[in-house]
Amino acid sequence: MEVFDQGTVVPIDRPRRRAVLTFLLLHANHQVCIEQLVDALWGERPPRSARGQVHTAVSALRKLLPGTAAGDGPRDDAGPLASLAGGYRLAVGRHDLDTVDFGREVAEARRLTALGEHAEAVRHLRSGLGLWRGVPLTGIDAPFAEPIRARLEEERFAAYELLADIELGAGRHHELVPELTALVDRYPAREHLVERLVLALYRSGRQTDALAIARRLRALLAEEFGLDPGPALTELENAVLRGDPALLSPRRHTRASLPRLRRLCSHPARTRPYHWRPGR
The missing domain is CATH 1.25.40.10 (Tetratricopeptide repeat domain)
Structure with missing residues (x-):
């Protein structure tokens, strides 16, 4: 997981902050309650200080995160990471997340394949697959990470299989x-x-x-x-x-x-x- 602001990497060095940010990104533009974050980060045995650690991580992230482009998504004047009743919402734009871009490219490729437009489908598949660099969620050590990592890998391999089918057919x-x-x-x-x-x-x-x-x-x-x-x-x-x-x-x-x-x-x-x- 990496954050970029105008091409420059924004350092999110502490593991807890990285895990909180990753979970919020996985639920971008939707409210995430504190209980969800606690469960995602610690599972069934959270420490007594879990809620406090979440608040601390969010406070630190607010100081680190860049803003989003105007009009790209729901946000408040305080920045992209908003506090709501009992939780938080991280606002991101349409093209801010590689995972979303990847899913959009694959969906378009499947649509084009159904229409018989195979060359364009290949172009979209290669564009989506080109976003991948290594194993997803590398360095995120929390109970929620492994199932998400496995799902993203399956989506990647399904895209490769579709690409191979189209290329073999051609x-x-x-x-x-x-x-x-x-x-x-x-x-x-x-x-x-x-x-x-x-x-x-x-x-x-x-x-x-x-x-x-x-x-x-x-x-x-x-x-x-x-x-x-x-x-x-x-x-x-x-x-x-x-x-x-x-x-x-x-x-x-x-x-x-x-x-x-x-x-x-x-x-x-x-x-x-x-x-x-x-x-x-």
Whole structure:
């Protein structure tokens, strides 16, 4: 979590202040009661001084935070962080939060994909994904952080999967291979990403590499979790092994058009930054 004012980083160094600010940003432009903040920061066993610590953190944040552009969101004359009856509200503008911008770009990409405007959809997806820098909410140590972190990561991977589906459908498998390889190397248990990498490699004439990636995931799942891959990857692996020509069609086997690979197979298979830039 980072705060920028006119391109300059605003230091929010103390962990409690960072956690309070992050939770308020996650509920931007909505009132957050003090009880919500206490529960978010300490869970079921808050200290007796919890409310006082929240007040202290908010008071310090008021002195640190820059203002928002006029007309961008609800705020009072005291600045973007307003005190309300029993709580607080942090006002931010339409383009102040990277998480909001990311969600807006992905939503627009999905709309364009449904209309068949794939090139524009890719542009919006890449714009949204370009906002990411590392793991979200890094350095935020509070009970609320991990579920939010997991949700944001899932949204990110869903965007990558949609991007891969569109690019595969357009026949740009060669261009996808380096990007997907880097992602799978970093997140080797992401089964849906592995599926798309296997397909991109196969369409690039790299059948052996495609099988190696699928089998590496199979071994990882067995060793780490005692699990087998899901049916989609199993069917894809079998189709690659057979050299199924149906896999070569750019308009075939993307999750946007075919929910299950078995519809392609001739035989049934035998056997898943959060940055604030106010006034930008």
